[in-house]
Amino acid sequence: MSIVARKEKQKQEIRSLILEESMKLFVEEGFSKVSVRKIAERVQYSPTTLYLYFKDKNEILFYCCESGFKKMLEQNIALGLISDPIERLHQMGINYLNFGLENPEYYDLMFIQEAPMATLIDMGAGWSSGDQALEALKIIVQDAMDKGLLVPAKVETVAMAVWSMVHGLVSLAIRQRLDKLVAPEEVENTMHESLDWLLKTMKKA
Amino acid sequence: MSIVARKEKQKQEIRSLILEESMKLFVEEGFSKVSVRKIAERVQYSPTTLYLYFKDKNEILFYCCESGFKKMLEQNIALGLISDPIERLHQMGINYLNFGLENPEYYDLMFIQEAPMATLIDMGAGWSSGDQALEALKIIVQDAMDKGLLVPAKVETVAMAVWSMVHGLVSLAIRQRLDKLVAPEEVENTMHESLDWLLKTMKKA
DNA sequence: TAAATATACTTAACAGTGTTAAGTTTTCAA
DNA sequence: TTGAAAACTTAACACTGTTAAGTATATTTA
Numbered sequence: 001m002s003i004v005a006r007k008e009k010q011k012q013e014i015r016s017l018i019l020e021e022s023m024k025l026f027v028e029e030g031f032s033k034v035s036v037r038k039i040a041e042r043v044q045y046s047p048t049t050l051y052l053y054f055k056d057k058n059e060i061l062f063y064c065c066e067s068g069f070k071k072m073l074e075q076n077i078a079l080g081l082i083s084d085p086i087e088r089l090h091q092m093g094i095n096y097l098n099f100g101l102e103n104p105e106y107y108d109l110m111f112i113q114e115a116p117m118a119t120l121i122d123m124g125a126g127w128s129s130g131d132q133a134l135e136a137l138k139i140i141v142q143d144a145m146d147k148g149l150l151v152p153a154k155v156e157t158v159a160m161a162v163w164s165m166v167h168g169l170v171s172l173a174i175r176q177r178l179d180k181l182v183a184p185e186e187v188e189n190t191m192h193e194s195l196d197w198l199l200k201t202m203k204k205a
Numbered sequence: 206m207s208i209v210a211r212k213e214k215q216k217q218e219i220r221s222l223i224l225e226e227s228m229k230l231f232v233e234e235g236f237s238k239v240s241v242r243k244i245a246e247r248v249q250y251s252p253t254t255l256y257l258y259f260k261d262k263n264e265i266l267f268y269c270c271e272s273g274f275k276k277m278l279e280q281n282i283a284l285g286l287i288s289d290p291i292e293r294l295h296q297m298g299i300n301y302l303n304f305g306l307e308n309p310e311y312y313d314l315m316f317i318q319e320a321p322m323a324t325l326i327d328m329g330a331g332w333s334s335g336d337q338a339l340e341a342l343k344i345i346v347q348d349a350m351d352k353g354l355l356v357p358a359k360v361e362t363v364a365m366a367v368w369s370m371v372h373g374l375v376s377l378a379i380r381q382r383l384d385k386l387v388a389p390e391e392v393e394n395t396m397h398e399s400l401d402w403l404l405k406t407m408k409k410a
Numbered sequence: 411t412a413a414a415t416a417t418a419c420t421t422a423a424c425a426g427t428g429t430t431a432a433g434t435t436t437t438c439a440a
Numbered sequence: 441t442t443g444a445a446a447a448c449t450t451a452a453c454a455c456t457g458t459t460a461a462g463t464a465t466a467t468t469t470a
Contacts, residue, residue: 007417035455035456035457036456036457036458037455037456037457045419045420046419046420046421047420047457047458048419048420048421048458048459049418049419049420051457051458051459052417052418052419056457056458057457057458111377111380111382112317112376112380113380114380114381117380117381117382121381127385130385131385134385134386151406153402154395154398156386156387156395157395157398157399157402158399158402159386160374160383160386160387160395160396160398160399161370161399161400161402161403163373163377163386164369164370164371164373164374164377164399165366165369165370165373166369166373167369167373167376167377168368168369168370168371168372168373168374168376169365169369169373171317171372171373171376172316172368172369172372175316175317175318175319175322176319176322176326177316177322178365180332180335180336180339181339181361181364181365181368182361182365190359190361190362190365191365193359193362193365194362194363194365194366194369195366197358197362197363197366198366201356201406201407202406212446240426240427240428241427241428241429242426242427242428250448250449251448251449251450252428252429252449253429253430253448253449253450254447254448254449256428256429256430257446257447257448261428261429262428262429
């Protein structure tokens with residue numbers, strides 16, 4: 001049994017190696033430049049060997065995506081210290097914007113590309129860390145309403161609005177669409193102003 | 206002179222033909238399935254001939270994109286009849302959501318893919334119809350503020366917030382991310398509720 | 411220990427992609 | 441009618457994801 005376990009462990013190590021090198025490639029060359037052959041070259045295996053460890057390229061993308069979510073959640077640990085729900089929501093939004101702008105390739109994978117979602121669907125699995133992040137958002141919104149800081153409304157509606165807005169900001173920025181609204185050097189600043197505006201606006205008078 | 210003019214006209218006709226068939230392919234098979242060879246087959250030319258009429262594939266995408274904006278603007282013509290700025294902004298948002306959900310392939314091209322933007326940048330040209338749509342948004346926001354219907358703020362900030370939110374809703378929906386927040390059959394409805402919520406919230410008490 | 415089996419990995423290939431260089435056919439002016 | 445210019449095609453390059461078939465390398469069984 002110990003021998004089969006060791007083999008399994010080795011297999012897992014190679015899987016990890018493949019994922020690690022894939023992510024490095026992402027960050028260095030961008031999503032569109034990542035190919036099975038390039039990953040293979042990095043891990044010093046033939047391209048077809050990767051198919052012994054993953055079903056297809058999309059599955060590799062999916063697991064990279066998962067690791068992106070972990071990265072994102074780590075950033076939010078310090079959030080627990082903020083007790084005021086609105087302030088906490090605000091900081092969560094700021095973190096979201098920063099994560100997107102600092103890790104555009106990850107963000108692309110996690111929220112823009114359809115490939116990882118396709119895999120998720122035919123794996124029947126959950127969006128583990130993604131669901132977790134959304135759950136956190138809903139809880140904050142609920143909390144804010146309970147404390148009378150927001151006008152009462154359906155939690156899902158408000159959560160969707162807030163998430164859509166920050167996602168909209170990041171994804172339009174990443175895809176160079178916000179340059180069309182303000183000068184490039186003002187984009188980042190205005191994004192934060194928009195977020196501030198939303199929170200100030202939604203706060204019960 | 207008349208003969209060279211006729212030639213030019215013929216050239217334009219072929220360009221139009223290529224674009225038309227490209228767009229049909231989009232709608233029928235989706236962005237990712239559109240290839241130079243498939244377009245060529247449809248217009249009954251060899252693939253390389255397309256390069257005599259367009260610099261590269263991205264340029265074709267760019268022009269398809271332009272036509273998407275025209276389609277979108279047409280939808281907004283009836284908006285002029287609404288005099289109340291908030292109501293007009295609301296209807297503009299509803300139109301935006303509907304356009305995105307009804308023409309996901311166009312929407313993808315116009316606001317999600319980076320290819321057309323790349324072409325735009327190295328063409329040095331403007332985002333003609335896109336700019337027009339954004340200008341309309343800014344004017345409405347300004348109008349609403351002038352009439353005291355919105356809390357005063359920087360126009361660009363509010364415009365960016367509103368655009369980002371509707372874009373966020375549509376793009377997350379198209380990429381199947383909103384299913385993670387509410388059940389699939391409730392997505393469209395909740396999107397509209399989120400939009401309603403935003404407008405109700407931003408309206409000056 | 412030797413043969414049989416299972417595991418790990420690679421080579422070769424298919425069908426597709428965007429794009430370019432070179433060659434052919436057609437059109438039109440001198 | 442000849443010659444040049446325009447329009448178009450063929451062949452090829454360098455990629456892409458993926459599969460089938462073959463080859464080594466361990467591991468198990470006789």
